[in-house]
Every structure is written in structure tokens, then in C-alpha cells.
Amino acid sequence: MIPSPLEPPHDAPHGRILIVEDDAASGHVLRTLLRQVGYQVELVVDGASALRSLEGARPDLVLLDWMLPGMSGLEVCHLARQRWDALELPILMVTARTDPESVYAAFDAGANDYLTKPFRGAEIRARIAAQLRMRRLAEHHRRMEDHLREHDKLSTLGLLAGGVAHDINNPLAVIGAHAQLLLRRAPDEASAAGLREILEAVERCRRIVGDVLGFVRRRPRERGTVDVGAVLRATYALRERHLTTGGVRASLELPDGPLPVFGDAGQLQQVFLNLLINAEQALRDGGRTLRISAAETEEAVAVSFFNDGPPIRADALPHIWEPFFTTKPAEEGTGLGLAISRRIVQEHGGEIGVESTLEGTVFSLRLPMVTGQ
Numbered sequence: 001m002i003p004s005p006l007e008p009p010h011d012a013p014h015g016r017i018l019i020v021e022d023d024a025a026s027g028h029v030l031r032t033l034l035r036q037v038g039y040q041v042e043l044v045v046d047g048a049s050a051l052r053s054l055e056g057a058r059p060d061l062v063l064l065d066w067m068l069p070g071m072s073g074l075e076v077c078h079l080a081r082q083r084w085d086a087l088e089l090p091i092l093m094v095t096a097r098t099d100p101e102s103v104y105a106a107f108d109a110g111a112n113d114y115l116t117k118p119f120r121g122a123e124i125r126a127r128i129a130a131q132l133r134m135r136r137l138a139e140h141h142r143r144m145e146d147h148l149r150e151h152d153k154l155s156t157l158g159l160l161a162g163g164v165a166h167d168i169n170n171p172l173a174v175i176g177a178h179a180q181l182l183l184r185r186a187p188d189e190a191s192a193a194g195l196r197e198i199l200e201a202v203e204r205c206r207r208i209v210g211d212v213l214g215f216v217r218r219r220p221r222e223r224g225t226v227d228v229g230a231v232l233r234a235t236y237a238l239r240e241r242h243l244t245t246g247g248v249r250a251s252l253e254l255p256d257g258p259l260p261v262f263g264d265a266g267q268l269q270q271v272f273l274n275l276l277i278n279a280e281q282a283l284r285d286g287g288r289t290l291r292i293s294a295a296e297t298e299e300a301v302a303v304s305f306f307n308d309g310p311p312i313r314a315d316a317l318p319h320i321w322e323p324f325f326t327t328k329p330a331e332e333g334t335g336l337g338l339a340i341s342r343r344i345v346q347e348h349g350g351e352i353g354v355e356s357t358l359e360g361t362v363f364s365l366r367l368p369m370v371t372g373q
């Protein structure tokens with residue numbers, strides 16, 4: 001679902017605003033004015049701190065004073081524009097200068113709008129609201145474009161996949177069958193080992209073809225009441241030996257009672273296995289903790305997979321849910337795990353998300369719980 005761009009979500013604050021203002025009195029007035037209507041406000045007093053702040057948790061809008069100690073507001077605006085465009089980061093210049101040249105200079109430096117001191121509270125609020133509305137619209141369009149692009153990719157893929165899978169599965173079956181036969185008559189251990197490797201490779205190809213097909217063609221579902229705890233336990237048991245031999249401290253934390261959801265146990269297991277294997281693979285590059293937990297929260301079953309391996313890079317993060325996005329070598333990843341998982345979770349009426357910091361990465365999902373049993 002793409003949320004409507006015109007209204008901010010009801011429970012969310014209106015947005016985060018960075019005020020850059022060296023004059024303490026003006027800063028205080030602006031901050032109070034904006035906090036009153038529900039904005040989160042950060043106040044800094046010079047350009048260098050403003051740029052640092054932008055690099056961190058980027059605000060939704062900047063109110064930027066022109067006259068600052070050191071770097072001027074105009075320079076800050078100019079530098080910020082080299083990184084973020086006017087829709088990603090609206091900048092409102094605030095100044096006492098009213099001559100046309102100053103106004104032009106501010107717009108030339110990339111300001112979205114221009115406000116003159118002394119402030120009128122109502123005007124500032126209205127101009128900020130207008131910029132934020134525009135920003136939401138742009139964000140909405142960007143998401144629609146992403147959806148369309150993904151949809152496009154998938155329909156082309158759907159057409160191709162059936163044919164390719166057929167063409168690959170047949171020769172694979174021949175290779176597999178002959179390798180099996182030869183393995184039975186293998187003259188020595190070296191030949192047998194080679195043949196076993198061939199069989200493993202065949203198996204892996206079959207899985208990839210199966211994944212691709214499973215993704216583009218929706219499999220018929222077998223639905224019923226499923227205990228998420230039981231599925232997690234089964235999935236964990238599949239990998240536990242693997243995990244602990246690699247020196248990982250793995251744990252599974254479940255409540256005593258059942259966690260019933262309505263869905264397809266096989267598909268849910270596929271999701272959990274994908275998340276578990278991703279966590280395992282991340283731990284090869286550092287870290288050693290893998291913690292899976294599930295609990296009941298507000299009529300939903302919440303499941304999380306945490307590992308303290310290296311975080312997902314910021315430039316990869318927006319793409320990890322895309323089909324075929326992978327950072328792994330070809331023999332290790334096809335980039336379908338998360339795309340499939342997200343689709344399955346959504347088909348179960350749930351949602352899945354990720355947070356990744358230096359402390360680790362956690363994938364969290366929520367599934368609607370079956371209640372009143």
C-alpha cells in the first residue's frame with residue numbers, strides 16, 4: 001500500500017526541522033513556535049554544526065539563517081545542495097535582507113523559499129507546511145515509480161522464467177540421472193567425490209530454478225492455523241548444528257503458549273529459513289550472536305532475527321528487498337530470499353522490516369494473530 005501523500009500519518013509528528021540560527025533570542029522564538037504545532041526541532045548555531053547534523057539524521061526541512069559566524073547561510077545552502085536536492089531537503093532561508101539581489105542570491109544557492117525577519121509565526125508555519133507537503137508528494141511519486149519499476153521487472157521475468165526453467169530443468173535431470181548411475185559404479189573414491197559434487201551442483205541449480213519459479217508464479221497455498229513457534233523450532237533445528245559448529249552463539253526464545261496465525265506453514269518456514277541463512281552468512285564477516293525470538297504483541301505475532309555481524313551498508317539498504325539484489329558471490333546468493341520473504345509475509349497480511357546499525361542487524365516481522373480460539 002502506498003500511503004496518501006497529502007496527509008501525514010495521524011500518529012506521526014509533523015516532521016523534523018533543523019534550525020540554524022546564531023541569535024539566541026530568535027532561535028528560541030522559532031523553536032517554541034514550531035514545537036507548539038508538533039514539529040521535532042533541533043537548533044544549531046553555525047554552519048559547520050548544521051552540515052554535521054545533516055550528515056547524521058537528516059531532517060525533513062532546514063530553516064537557515066543567512067548571517068552566521070564563519071560560514072554564511074548561503075554557503076551552507078550551496079554545500080547542502082551538492083548532496084541533496086530541493087525535494088529531498090527543503091531549505092528555507094531566513095534573513096533580515098529584503099533587497100531583490102539577496103532574494104535572488106538565496107534562490108541561486110538552492111533555497112526553496114525565503115523568509116524575512118521579523119518573523120510572523122503564522123507565515124513561517126504556513127510556508128513550512130507547504131514545503132513539507134511538496135516533499136511528501138515527491139516522496140509518493142518516487143515510491144510509485146519504484147513500484148512500477150519492480151512490477152515491470154517482474155512481468156518480464158514471469159514471461160522468461162517459465163521457458164528458461166523448462167529448458168534448464170530437462171538437461172539438469174539428465175545430468176543428475178547419469179551422475180547417479182556413474183556414482184553407483186564409481187571405480188574409486190576420487191571419482192565418487194567428483195560425482196557427488198556434480199550432484200550437489202545439480203541440486204543447487206534445481207533450487208535456484210525453483211526459487212525463480214516460486215517467485216514469479218504464485219504457488220497454490222495450503223492455508224490453515226499455524227503455530228509460528230513450532231515452525232520456528234523446526235527451522236532452527238534444521239540449521240542449529242551448522243550454526244554452533246561455526247562458533248556462533250545462537251538462541252531461540254519463544255513463549256510457553258502457542259502463537260497461532262492463519263497461513264501456510266511451508267511458506268512461513270521458507271521466510272524463516274531465508275532470514276536465518278542471511279544472518280548466518282552475515283556472521284561469517286564478524287560477530288557471533290544470533291538471536292531469534294517471537295512473542296505476542298497487540299493481536300500480532302512479532303518475530304525477530306538479530307545478528308551482530310557487520311551492518312548492511314547504507315547504499316545497499318534501500319535495495320535489499322528487490323528481486324536479484326545481492327552483495328554475495330554468485331555461488332552463494334541469487335538475491336531472491338528477501339523479495340520472496342516479503343511477498344509471503346504480505347500475503348499473510350503481515351509486514352517485515354529491517355534495522356541495521358553498528359550493533360547489528362535485526363529483521364522484524366509481524367503477522368496477524370488468530371485470536372478467540
Ligand SMILES: Nc1ncnc2c1ncn2[C@@H]1O[C@H](COP(=O)(O)OP(=O)(O)OP(=O)(O)O)[C@@H](O)[C@H]1O
Nearest residue numbers: 278279282320326327328333334335336337338361
Ligand atoms: N542479516 C543480514 N545482515 C547483513 N546483510 C544482510 C542480511 N540479510 C540480508 N542482507 C543483505 O541483503 C541482500 C539481499 O538478501 P537476500 O536474502 O534477498 O539475497 P541473498 O541472501 O543475497 O541471496 P539468496 O537469499 O537469494 O540466496 C544480501 O545480499 C545482503 O547484502
Ligand SMILES: [Mg+2]
Nearest residue numbers: 274278337338
Ligand atoms: Mg538470502
